[in-house]
Amino acid sequence: KAGVTQTPRYLIKTRGQQVTLSCSPISGHRSVSWYQQTPGQGLQFLFEYFSETQRNKGNFPGRFSGRQFSNSRSEMNVSTLELGDSALYLCASSLLAGGNGQETQYFGPGTRLLVL
Amino acid sequence: AQSVTQPDIHITVSEGASLELRCNYSYGATPYLFWYVQSPGQGLQLLLKYFSGDTLVQGIKGFEAEFKRSQSSFNLRKPSVHWSDAAEYFCAVGILFSGGYNKLIFGAGTRLAVHP
Numbered sequence: 001k002a003g004v005t006q007t008p009r010y011l012i013k014t015r016g017q018q019v020t021l022s023c024s025p026i027s028g029h030r031s032v033s034w035y036q037q038t039p040g041q042g043l044q045f046l047f048e049y050f051s052e053t054q055r056n057k058g059n060f061p062g063r064f065s066g067r068q069f070s071n072s073r074s075e076m077n078v079s080t081l082e083l084g085d086s087a088l089y090l091c092a093s094s095l096l097a098g099g100n101g102q103e104t105q106y107f108g109p110g111t112r113l114l115v116l
Numbered sequence: 117a118q119s120v121t122q123p124d125i126h127i128t129v130s131e132g133a134s135l136e137l138r139c140n141y142s143y144g145a146t147p148y149l150f151w152y153v154q155s156p157g158q159g160l161q162l163l164l165k166y167f168s169g170d171t172l173v174q175g176i177k178g179f180e181a182e183f184k185r186s187q188s189s190f191n192l193r194k195p196s197v198h199w200s201d202a203a204e205y206f207c208a209v210g211i212l213f214s215g216g217y218n219k220l221i222f223g224a225g226t227r228l229a230v231h232p
């Protein structure tokens with residue numbers, strides 16, 4: 001079974017631009033989460049989607065948004081990019097069966113975004 | 117507030133030596149605990165997880181971890197380290213939401229170097 005895939009793997013943008021990152025979960029997985037990884041702040045939760053609905057969001061400004069499609073694929077968008085948005089953006093998927101919270105998140109390789 | 121502490125930022129061991137990476141968590145409910153490993157430029161790979169039951173859990177690549185509720189710890193161990201184990205290791209706790217899913221809160225990571 002193929003793992004989580006993310007595109008593109010690398011991206012260079014300039015301040016003020018916007019960017020869209022894509023994530024395809026493991027086949028059959030219905031929940032997709034996004035995380036930002038930076039040297040200063042570490043790994044931080046951005047948001048989680050299930051059945052095309054955002055169920056939870058981390059402490060990030062409104063410039064960060066996302067969506068999920070009916071096939072569980074997800075995109076995240078960052079508008080009006082700032083230098084501090086340079087990071088590795090990781091997507092994770094989980095099966096979400098049982099609903100008891102005992103879910104394992106499987107991560108993709110990430111998209112490395114550099115904002116100049 | 118929920119948090120994960122990895123006290124050691126860097127650890128260096130000799131190949132063949134034993135390894136223990138420390139992890140302490142703060143979470144009021146039953147914790148779901150994970151260890152992930154990240155090689156340079158890569159995403160996170162799941163090493164092992166603890167949901168319930170036996171407090172000593174086995175993972176991939178010869179790793180194991182022991183959950184100690186009284187110490188709020190989930191330390192990762194390996195009896196004999198290989199050069200290929202050099203990477204960054206992240207401990208995480210899954211925070212359960214009412215929808216039955218969890219988000220991960222990560223520690224800052226421990227970077228492992230292995231000397232030949």
